[in-house]
Amino acid sequence: MAKQRVKVRNWQLGREMDYWYEESRPVRQFTMIMDTNKCIACQSCTIACKSTWTWGKGQEYMLWNNIETKPYGYYPTGWDVNVLDLLGRQEWDGDVYAGETLFEAAPAGEYVLGWAPDEADWNHPNIGEDEPTGSADDTPYLEDLPHSLMWMYYLQRICNHCTYPACVAACPRDAIYKRPEDGVVLVDQERCRGYQECLTACPYKKTMFNLETRVSEKCIGCYPKLEQGLQTQCTTACIGRLRLTNYLSPPEASDPRKPADFLVHERKIALPLYPQLGLEPNVYYIPPIHVPVPHLMQMFGPGVERAIELYKQAKDDPELLGLLLLFGSTERIIDTFDVRDGVARGYAQDGSEIVAVPLREPTFVRPFEFATEVSGEPATGYRHNT
Amino acid sequence: MAEGMTRKDALVAAGAVGAVGAGAVGAAGVLGLFGSEAPPEAALVAAYRRGELPQDDPQSSAWDDAAEAVVPLSPQRVSPPFLDAAGVAELRARALHNGSDVAFRLTWDDGSVDDLDGVRRYHDAVAVMLPTVAGDPAPITMGDRGKPVHILQWRATWQRDLTGQTGVDQIYPRVEHDVMPDDVLPPQTASLYWVGRKAGNPLSQVKRATPVEQIVAEGFGTTTHLPELTARGRGVHDGGSWAVALGFPAKRDGVGAALEPAQRWSVAFAVWLGDQENRGGRKHYANWIPFALELP
Ligand code: SF4
Ligand code: SF4
Numbered sequence: 132m133a134k135q136r137v138k139v140r141n142w143q144l145g146r147e148m149d150y151w152y153e154e155s156r157p158v159r160q161f162t163m164i165m166d167t168n169k170c171i172a173c174q175s176c177t178i179a180c181k182s183t184w185t186w187g188k189g190q191e192y193m194l195w196n197n198i199e200t201k202p203y204g205y206y207p208t209g210w211d212v213n214v215l216d217l218l219g220r221q222e223w224d225g226d227v228y229a230g231e232t233l234f235e236a237a238p239a240g241e242y243v244l245g246w247a248p249d250e251a252d253w254n255h256p257n258i259g260e261d262e263p264t265g266s267a268d269d270t271p272y273l274e275d276l277p278h279s280l281m282w283m284y285y286l287q288r289i290c291n292h293c294t295y296p297a298c299v300a301a302c303p304r305d306a307i308y309k310r311p312e313d314g315v316v317l318v319d320q321e322r323c324r325g326y327q328e329c330l331t332a333c334p335y336k337k338t339m340f341n342l343e344t345r346v347s348e349k350c351i352g353c354y355p356k357l358e359q360g361l362q363t364q365c366t367t368a369c370i371g372r373l374r375l376t377n378y379l380s381p382p383e384a385s386d387p388r389k390p391a392d393f394l395v396h397e398r399k400i401a402l403p404l405y406p407q408l409g410l411e412p413n414v415y416y417i418p419p420i421h422v423p424v425p426h427l428m429q430m431f432g433p434g435v436e437r438a439i440e441l442y443k444q445a446k447d448d449p450e451l452l453g454l455l456l457l458f459g460s461t462e463r464i465i466d467t468f469d470v471r472d473g474v475a476r477g478y479a480q481d482g483s484e485i486v487a488v489p490l491r492e493p494t495f496v497r498p499f500e501f502a503t504e505v506s507g508e509p510a511t512g513y514r515h516n517t
Numbered sequence: 518m519a520e521g522m523t524r525k526d527a528l529v530a531a532g533a534v535g536a537v538g539a540g541a542v543g544a545a546g547v548l549g550l551f552g553s554e555a556p557p558e559a560a561l562v563a564a565y566r567r568g569e570l571p572q573d574d575p576q577s578s579a580w581d582d583a584a585e586a587v588v589p590l591s592p593q594r595v596s597p598p599f600l601d602a603a604g605v606a607e608l609r610a611r612a613l614h615n616g617s618d619v620a621f622r623l624t625w626d627d628g629s630v631d632d633l634d635g636v637r638r639y640h641d642a643v644a645v646m647l648p649t650v651a652g653d654p655a656p657i658t659m660g661d662r663g664k665p666v667h668i669l670q671w672r673a674t675w676q677r678d679l680t681g682q683t684g685v686d687q688i689y690p691r692v693e694h695d696v697m698p699d700d701v702l703p704p705q706t707a708s709l710y711w712v713g714r715k716a717g718n719p720l721s722q723v724k725r726a727t728p729v730e731q732i733v734a735e736g737f738g739t740t741t742h743l744p745e746l747t748a749r750g751r752g753v754h755d756g757g758s759w760a761v762a763l764g765f766p767a768k769r770d771g772v773g774a775a776l777e778p779a780q781r782w783s784v785a786f787a788v789w790l791g792d793q794e795n796r797g798g799r800k801h802y803a804n805w806i807p808f809a810l811e812l813p
Contacts, residue, residue: 133596133737187710188697189685192636240599247794250636303598303738303798320716324740325634326797328598342685344713344721345634345674 134242136234139295142382143406143432144228149235150409151242151300157314161292161352162379162391163366164401166417166455168442169373170285172198172260179368180289184351189343192253195350196289196365202426203259203283207252210336211405215429217246221407223433232409233297233334243297243332284419287374289365290337290350291404291412292316298349301332307347313378314413315352323347334408360464360479372459379413388467390454390477391415398451400438402431417442449473453490461486559809561586561784563612563619570613570620572764573751580622580762583611590625590788590801595658596737600799604790608643608803612784614810619776620764621645623786630754631791632673635688639796640674642789643752643761647808649733649773651780654805659734667772668732668740671750671761673791676728683723719744728752729763733772737798743772767810776810784808 138147139154180196197206205211214233221230236244265281292309296316299307306322307329309315318329318338323346329338330347338349353363353376361367362376377391385396394401394415401415418427420439427435445451453475454468463485465477470490477486564583571577588608592600604627611622623643631641647667648654655664677683685692698707708714713721719730719742729748732740750763767776776782783805789795 186696186698187707188694188699189711191685191692191694240594240597240601242597247637250638253636301598303596304740305738320712320721321718323713323718324720324797327637327639328797330637340636341711341713342635342688343723344711344718346713346718346721348712 134300141232141295141409141411143403143411144232144409145226146228148232148295148409150295151234155309155311156294156381157309157311159312159378159380160294160314160413161357162377162395162413162415163289163363164375164377164391164394164415164417164458165287166373166458167284167286167419168417169371170198170287171371172200172285173370174198175368175370176287176365176374179364180350183353183364185348187343189341190339190348191342193339193341193348194256195337195339195348196287197256199256199286199288200260200262200283201286201422201430202264203262204286205258206256206288207248207336208255208258209252210248210334211430213246214334214405214408217244218408223407223428226433228407230407232407233332234295234300234409242300245297245301245331245334247327247331248336282422284422286404286416288335288337289414290316290352291335291410291414292350292352293413294411295409297332297334297408297410298329298338301328302326303328307338310354313352313354313357315354315357316349317351317354318347318349320344320346320348334405334410335412357464361462362464366459367462369459375458376464378464379415386467388469390457390465390468393450393454393468398441399434400441400451402434402438405430406432449490453488456488456490457486460488558807559782560588560806561610561612561808563614563808563810565778565811565813566613566615568615570615570618570764571622571762572618572620572749573762575622575624575751575753575760575762577762579613580611583613583622586610586806588786588803588806590786590803593787593798593800593802596798598798600795600801602793603801604793604795605788605801608786608788610784610786612808614767614776616813617767618764619767619810620762622760622762624758624760625788626758627754627790628757629792630673632677633683633688634674637794638688639791639794640672640789641752641759641791642670642672642795643759644668644670644787645763646785646787647773647776648783649769651774651777651782654783654785656736657785657802657804659737659739662735665733665735665773667769668734669729669748669750669763669765670732671729671752671763673728673752673759675725675730676752678723678725679728681723729765731765731772745771778810778812780809782808782810 134151136149139150141148176196185193199205233244263281263283306319325345338347341348366374366376379391382396385392387393387397401417403412418431418435418438450470453470457475457477466480467478473490475488479485571579592603605625609624613620649665649667655666660666698710726746729750731743731748734740748765752759752761785805787800787802789800
């Protein structure tokens with residue numbers, strides 16, 4: 132049954148756009164906030180996801196979560212540069228997107244402008260790892276921020292559980308759906324017939340074909356955990372404490388007491404990934420502060436400079452600093468937060484306190500007398516307790 | 518068809534404009550299909566044959582008893598996603614029946630065997646579409662709401678499944694696995710890592726009794742799998758073409774009316790070339806052609 136184009140509102144673009152289903156927002160939208168500045172690419176998140184959901188036969192190449200080095204890393208190879216190339220040069224007019232989305236640019240007979248990765252594109256999850264731009268010989272000394280010549284950073288990638296998913300639009304069988312209760316996007320494992328249309332359509336390349344069951348699979352937002360009020364595996368395994376699993380309201384319903392609303396709508400410090408593609412993705416990134424702005428604007432849209440400025444001032448902004456410190460502080464999903472008397476607190480939906488984190492940890496100075504003597508030698512310093 | 522409708526209108530209603538030429542299998546046949554009160558001259562006739570039908574032997578000499586219809590194929594460009602480039606121009610069809618079973622033999626040119634599914638690896642396949650009731654057929658777009666069609670699909674991958682030779686170890690013969698769920702978990706738990714299979718998706722099963730799936734559809738994207746395994750079939754790839762035989766009981770319990778002689782039937786076909794990334798709606802299809810069963 133052919134789908135019909137309709138107009139929907141995409142607030143990330145500041146305008147209406149074409150989509151293949153009516154606008155239908157979930158009761159609340161699953162979201163993840165990533166502070167790119169804190170990532171060390173240890174892949175603890177990747178392994179947490181893999182060892183929970185995708186270590187079966189047929190899922191070998193699947194990384195529902197992956198960390199890639201930008202600008203030269205990507206999994207699958209070239210996922211973003213290929214789609215940008217396909218779409219061609221597009222412009223923003225201030226905060227309003229003046230270009231075409233992947234739905235608007237879809238050729239006749241297609242629902243989405245897309246491309247299918249080759250099998251070999253899935254072979255190199257760590258391609259470009261730690262490769263910076265430029266050459267260290269030319270830029271031996273980097274004191275300015277952002278760096279103009281030599282830089283790289285890590286991008287944390289999961290499915291964006293988009294408001295307007297390309298995977299849903301492209302599926303000729305309506306086998307992919309968005310849960311009304313939390314906006315998590317799932318592939319119906321009973322309905323899918325393995326056409327791989329979603330692999331071509333999703334610009335983020337976050338649906339994957341199971342080689343044994345011959346149907347598509349994707350990040351499930353750890354929904355069994357969400358249903359228990361818990362943050363996802365990739366969030367809680369993150370040693371950099373840079374992720375926050377949360378729920379996001381549409382901008383007009385933003386509530387500053389809610390963590391994601393505060394970061395995305397109030398402070399506008401967390402930005403969507405490639406918003407110009409038109410999917411209204413629901414993973415938000417605090418951009419890396421040392422990376423040239425033109426590159427970041429292509430990735431995260433027009434709000435980049437402001438977000439970087441805010442982040443640099445976070446030390447003088449107790450509310451923002453407090454919320455950033457609540458990242459990785461609890462496995463439970465924080466419904467609301469506040470910062471009072473030097474302490475950031477997270478609360479559950481019933482208002483009970485889940486966690487409290489001081490903005491400054493107390494400092495203890497150990498007297499020198501406690502220093503240990505080593506085999507009769509006089510004490511010369513503190514012994515590390517390792 | 519409503520009175521006063523022209524043949525072109527009927528095709529428009531069926532969403533098949535652009536494929537008008539595709540149905541021209543011997544002009545007499547097609548013209549006879551629409552609106553004629555006289556018994557149509559069928560483009561494809563299932564010859565009557567006593568005894569067993571060669572339902573899984575496309576190379577049997579029994580097929581020589583049936584006349585061959587050459588059916589033009591068109592790339593599907595009625596409903597997205599479209600097939601951009603045609604890779605095969607025609608299908609050759611023969612049919613037999615013995616009063617209780619109906620069988621088809623279908624051949625088409627295809628230079629490669631594609632019988633392993635993987636990332637961007639698709640399979641060769643062929644499908645036969647039949648109306649569920651005699652008379653004017655439902656829309657060519659795999660029927661319509663309230664106007665179901667009966668479809669039989671043979672897939673090269675399913676045929677290979679019968680040999681147990683599909684899956685990761687076949688796609689990547691040098692694959693090394695360390696610990697897999699079934700090495701360390703009880704079978705019930707390990708099977709959770711094959712979600713599609715566990716959920717009962719017929720596409721995900723590799724242990725199967727037949728390479729032919731039967732479905733009922735009411736429009737593109739609405740296929741419903743029929744669990745009864747009453748269809749048989751087998752394909753042979755030889756000299757740059759596939760020959761596939763498939764057969765099923767003429768009594769179509771739970772699907773539609775029995776296929777009987779002395780009634781006006783239609784049949785349509787679809788072909789997928791795996792190496793050209795054909796799958797789902799990205800297929801070659803033939804419009805309805807008049808089909809009849811020879812009286813015993
Ligand atoms: S990121 Fe891709 S797979 Fe995830 S919802 Fe969006 S379009 Fe679908
Ligand atoms: S949310 Fe869960 S399923 Fe999705 S990438 Fe993270 S760990 Fe994997």
